[in-house]
Amino acid sequence: MPASDAAVRLTVDQAKQLIVEKANAGDFEGALQMALAVCNAVPDDLDARELAGAIAGNGGYYENAVDCFQALIDRQPANRDHHDKLIRTLMVHDRASGRLKAAAERALAAVGPDAPFHHALAVAHAEAGAHAEAVAAFAAAVELAPDFVQAYRAMSAPLLAIGRGEDTVAAFSRSLAPWDGSPPPADASATDYDALAAGYDGNALHRRFAECLGAVFLPVIEGRDDLRVLDIGCGTGAVGDLLKGRTAGLAGVDLAPGMIAAAAAKGLYDDLRQGDMAAVMAELDGPFDLITSSCALYHLADLAKVFAEARRLLAPGGIFAVSVDPAADDMEIGVSEPGEYAHSRRYLRILAQAQGFTEHEIRVIEHRRFPGFGCVFFKEVE
Numbered sequence: 437m438p439a440s441d442a443a444v445r446l447t448v449d450q451a452k453q454l455i456v457e458k459a460n461a462g463d464f465e466g467a468l469q470m471a472l473a474v475c476n477a478v479p480d481d482l483d484a485r486e487l488a489g490a491i492a493g494n495g496g497y498y499e500n501a502v503d504c505f506q507a508l509i510d511r512q513p514a515n516r517d518h519h520d521k522l523i524r525t526l527m528v529h530d531r532a533s534g535r536l537k538a539a540a541e542r543a544l545a546a547v548g549p550d551a552p553f554h555h556a557l558a559v560a561h562a563e564a565g566a567h568a569e570a571v572a573a574f575a576a577a578v579e580l581a582p583d584f585v586q587a588y589r590a591m592s593a594p595l596l597a598i599g600r601g602e603d604t605v606a607a608f609s610r611s612l613a614p615w616d617g618s619p620p621p622a623d624a625s626a627t628d629y630d631a632l633a634a635g636y637d638g639n640a641l642h643r644r645f646a647e648c649l650g651a652v653f654l655p656v657i658e659g660r661d662d663l664r665v666l667d668i669g670c671g672t673g674a675v676g677d678l679l680k681g682r683t684a685g686l687a688g689v690d691l692a693p694g695m696i697a698a699a700a701a702k703g704l705y706d707d708l709r710q711g712d713m714a715a716v717m718a719e720l721d722g723p724f725d726l727i728t729s730s731c732a733l734y735h736l737a738d739l740a741k742v743f744a745e746a747r748r749l750l751a752p753g754g755i756f757a758v759s760v761d762p763a764a765d766d767m768e769i770g771v772s773e774p775g776e777y778a779h780s781r782r783y784l785r786i787l788a789q790a791q792g793f794t795e796h797e798i799r800v801i802e803h804r805r806f807p808g809f810g811c812v813f814f815k816e817v818e
Contacts, residue, residue, distance in 0.1 A: 448478055452487060464495025472500070475507075482508060489521060498529045509542070516550070519543035523556045536560040551581035559590065567594035578610075585611045589772075589806060596807045601800035604807040605762045612763055612770030612778055615737050620775040645731040645759075646674035648801045652810035653728070653757035656796065657682065663725045666749060668713045668742070669732020673699035680704060687724075689716045691735075714741040723751035729758040731804055737769050737777045739787060747791040752817040756793060759803055759810050760784070784811060792816045 451474050458467035471488035478484060489504030491497075505522035512518055523543060526536040537560035543553045558573030574591035578584050589611035595604035657663060662684045667675045670688030672695055679686065687707040690696050696710045709716050713732070718741075727746050733739060739760075746756045761778035763770040768783035781798050788795055793813035801810040 448474060448481060448484065452484065455487060455491065459491050459494070464491060464497070467491045468495060468497055468500060475504075482511060486518075486521075493525055498525060501525050502530075502535075509546075513546050516543075516547045519547065520552065523553065527556055527559065531559055532563045534560075534564075537564070549576070549580055551577045551584055551587070554580065555584065555587045555590070558587070558594075562590070562594050567597040570594040571598065571600075592806050596800065596802060601807075605800060606764055608762055608778070608807050609764035609767070609770065609780075612767065612772055614767045615769040615771050615777060620735075620737065643674060644802065645804070646678055648803065648808075649728070649730045649757060649759045649810050650675070650678045652797060652799050652801065653726075653755065653812050654678065656755060656757075656812055657726065660725075664723065664751075666717075666720070666724045666727045667705075668717065668727065668729045669735075670699055670705070670708070671695045671730075671732070673702045673704055675728050675730050676702060676704035687720070689713055690732075714745055717742070717745035717749065720749060722749035724749050724754060725751055726755045726757065731759055731808075733758055734761045734772070734776050734778065734804070737771075739779065739784075740790075743787040743791045743793070747793065747815060750815040752815060754815045755796075756813040756815065757811065759801065759808050761803060762800070762807055762809050779809070781809065784809070788813050 451470060455467045455471045455474070458470065468488060468491050471484060471491055474481065474484045475488055485504050485508050489501045489508070492500035492504060502522065502525055505518060505525060508515070508518040509522060519539070519542070522539050523536070526539055530536060536556060540553050540557035540560060544550060544557065547553070554573050554577035558570045558577060561570035561573055571591060571594050574587050574594070577587040578591070581587070588607045592604045592608040595607055661682050663679070663682055664685045665679060665683050665687070667686065667688045670676065670690050673688065676686055676688065676699065686705050687709070688696070688699055688705045689709050689711065690699070691710070691712060693710050696708050699705055700708050713729075713736070727750060733742065736742065750756060761772055761776070763778040763780040763783070765780045765782040768780055770778040772778050784798065785795060792815065794816055796812040796814055799810045801808055
């Protein structure tokens, strides 16, 4: 190497070290500006471009990160790592504009079949509402990587959108681990939901939770305006909104004080109590005509106590309407995330039969973005 080239390389290496030091000290803007200057001065230094992309991504300068990774791909189109960095950035920050789809298609054309790239393409299709195309791309991902949990779970949503209810349950269930009976991790859910309470009703997805369960149970109570109702896991009161004008009394239970406060502010509930669902139910006296739980029971593994308390509190012929995350019948209870659980129809039917409930319907519904079961049981008239 000529002495002049060596001197340039030494200067570039020194600059890279300073860039890393700035980034480690939290000065991402300064580090990025210096990194981009090195890239402009030495366009063929791909390590400098990759360093600039990493700093841009870590510092929140996502468009700069995209530009850097695009430039790397332009120079080395067959380098899988460059495509992967771009796609990871777009998966987090830009799923809907069409750039993710283009990046995934380019990556697959350049490097061949690849499970994460098929998954990214599927996500882009799903974001665009191209559900059949999304299902096909997810299927390609899991064919290459049969243990790709995230792909199975994500595939369940477009399967539901195109009406393949049993396939959506099977796909979601492939993302679960069987529950081994261990207790959940330390409960942070009340704190988490307190933080969400203020803006919870402003999220259209959150509003749909109760509406999807309501589509299952509201026809059953058609014409009733005298219902005594208990809403367990009431949140901000979305079920209360659905039942406006139909109740002779409405009680609610939730673990998060912030959610209880938001529900109280609506003025729909006559009695609101904060605490664990089953524990608070054990303190109540019935009878109730309807007990509901929308998008709450996935926090519990074993639902036996809830079913038993529902039976105790319901009047003869009373209605128990709940939604749960779905598991296939080859397991009773599955773990979807730490402290989050799915339940099979077989398990729900075992509990219902043990408590003297008659099944009216268990329907595959939208639930927390993914599929779930919307269930309606009647307490048998003794």
